[in-house]
Amino acid sequence: MTTPIPFPKAYKAYRRTSGEAPLSIEPVTEELPCSLTPDEVLIRIRAVSLNYRDAAMLNGKYPSFALDRGIPASDCSAEVIATGKNVSEFKIGDRVAPIFDLNALEGTEITKKTLGGDIDGVLREYAIFDQKVLVHLPHHLSWEEAACVTVSGTTAWNSLNMPHAKGTVLLQGTGGVSIFALLLCLEAGIRVIITSSSDDKLRKVKDLGPPGSIETVNYKTFPNWEDEVKRLTNGRGVDTVIETGGPTTIVQSLHSLVRRGTISLIGILGGLHMDQYPDAFTPLLLNTATIKAIFVGSRTDQVNLCRYLEDKRITLKPLLDESNFSFEDPQKAFDHLYSAKHVGKVVIKV
Numbered sequence: 001m002t003t004p005i006p007f008p009k010a011y012k013a014y015r016r017t018s019g020e021a022p023l024s025i026e027p028v029t030e031e032l033p034c035s036l037t038p039d040e041v042l043i044r045i046r047a048v049s050l051n052y053r054d055a056a057m058l059n060g061k062y063p064s065f066a067l068d069r070g071i072p073a074s075d076c077s078a079e080v081i082a083t084g085k086n087v088s089e090f091k092i093g094d095r096v097a098p099i100f101d102l103n104a105l106e107g108t109e110i111t112k113k114t115l116g117g118d119i120d121g122v123l124r125e126y127a128i129f130d131q132k133v134l135v136h137l138p139h140h141l142s143w144e145e146a147a148c149v150t151v152s153g154t155t156a157w158n159s160l161n162m163p164h165a166k167g168t169v170l171l172q173g174t175g176g177v178s179i180f181a182l183l184l185c186l187e188a189g190i191r192v193i194i195t196s197s198s199d200d201k202l203r204k205v206k207d208l209g210p211p212g213s214i215e216t217v218n219y220k221t222f223p224n225w226e227d228e229v230k231r232l233t234n235g236r237g238v239d240t241v242i243e244t245g246g247p248t249t250i251v252q253s254l255h256s257l258v259r260r261g262t263i264s265l266i267g268i269l270g271g272l273h274m275d276q277y278p279d280a281f282t283p284l285l286l287n288t289a290t291i292k293a294i295f296v297g298s299r300t301d302q303v304n305l306c307r308y309l310e311d312k313r314i315t316l317k318p319l320l321d322e323s324n325f326s327f328e329d330p331q332k333a334f335d336h337l338y339s340a341k342h343v344g345k346v347v348i349k350v
Contacts (some may be wrong), residue, residue: 001036003084005042009034013124014330015069025072025331027122032064032126038086039130043078043096047147048123048330048348051075052177052267054116055338066117070336074100076122076135076350077146087131093135093296097150098122101295102133107298123330125350135302138310145196145316147307148345152176152319155298157183159242160265167239170229170256172249173250179264179319179344181242186213187312193229193238195219201343208318226255233258242266242271254289262290319344 009032011197025237036042038275080094090096099105102113115121137146154161161170162184169185171178171194174283175192178194185192193215196202202216215232222228222274230237237258243250244267253263309316321342325333327350 002037002084003040003104005032005082007032007081008128011091011125012327014068015071018069020239020273022057023058025058025334026170027317030124032128033049036082036084036128037135038084039089039092039132040084040128041080041090041096041131041134042082042126042128043098043134044081045076045350046124046126046143047077047183047350048073048327049075049144049147049152049176050333050337050346050348054121057117058253058334059338062344064117064297066121070116071118071120071123072118073121073123073140075147077141077149077154078122078127078250081126083131088133088134090134092260095139095146096134097137097146097302098127099116099133099135099165099299099302100151100154104296104298105132106300111254112295114174123348125327128182130165133299135306135348138306140310140313141316142350145345145346146322148180148316148319150302151296152345153305153309154302155266155294156181157240157308158164158297158301159266159292159294160184160190160240161262163188163308165240167258168193168233168236169207170241170253172242172244172253174343175244176319176345177244178242179205180316181263182214182239183314185318187314189213193217193232213232224252226252229256237261240264247337250291254287257287257289260290261290262292264292264294266294298348325349 010029013030015028017023043250057066058204068088080092103109103111168191174196179245195217197220206214206216217225218229219225239261241253241263243265245252321344325348330348333346333348
């Protein structure tokens with residue numbers, strides 16, 4: 001049996017244009033089916049947050065497959081509007097978000113099915129998901145804050161090995177994952193060193209924590225920034241690096257580590273020059289370090305993160321970029337993100 005959907009069939013969404021990069025996004029009208037299957041949930045999307053991946057796909061800078069003319073974006077906050085007859089965990093009015101990889105329920109799955117990449121994403125007014133890929137959102141967060149949980153939040157959670165993180169953490173840049181990780185570190189009493197090329201961004205970030213909890217390094221002022229990191233840690237080094245640059249920064253990150261430290265590799269902002277990675281082998285071996293690749297995480301990880309945020313009542317307001325973008329013109333949000341003028345997360349209100 002199916003459950004009828006008591007809503008208009010037509011709704012607004014955005015799809016990537018076709019052809020060679022750079023692409024743009026254009027509005028389209030989509031249709032909902034007449035009914036839900038027993039395990040399906042209809043959600044109304046309230047806010048969408050962007051990741052570098054979303055802008056990189058438009059600009060030909062993303063290495064993985066992206067669905068031709070697909071709906072972009074993977075992070076949203078939403079409200080349950082209708083449920084199929086077998087849905088037991090969610091009810092109408094619940095605040096929810098889908099996971100990033102719809103196949104990653106426990107984290108051991110082989111194939112992937114990523115929103116905004118392999119399949120249509122969430123830059124739309126309505127969407128239908130199987131109940132098994134949805135997660136309850138913390139009640140105390142605004143729609144905009146909650147829209148940042150799925151990718152940036154789960155990536156930060158896994159990169160830090162929360163809730164077991166300790167010592168000192170080096171965060172590269174002031175994007176969504178770094179600022180989310182910063183907020184988790186502040187809650188857990190973990191010392192943070194954060195890098196950027198902008199003194200203005202670093203001043204804003206330093207104001208987020210109590211005196212002494214956040215150190216900053218401008219990597220243009222200190223090209224050999226690993227030496228400054230070592231100086232700030234009295235020669236010891238940091239326990240964890242959240243690595244966003246990839247091959248162009250990983251050697252310096254290894255030199256920033258304490259012996260037996262960990263690099264959580266989450267990004268390739270420095271490009272795809274894989275031939276540079278052999279330069280990392282010597283410091284990797286000498287430091288007996290660990291390089292851990294992070295691809296967001298599983299539904300279990302996202303559930304644990306949301307419970308932690310709820311239990312600790314962690315606000316994510318400092319995570320939100322000062323910009324303000326509407327669903328009527330989301331292209332401006334993509335352009336703002338790609339320009340790297342933002343701090344934290346760029347959010348589109350739906």
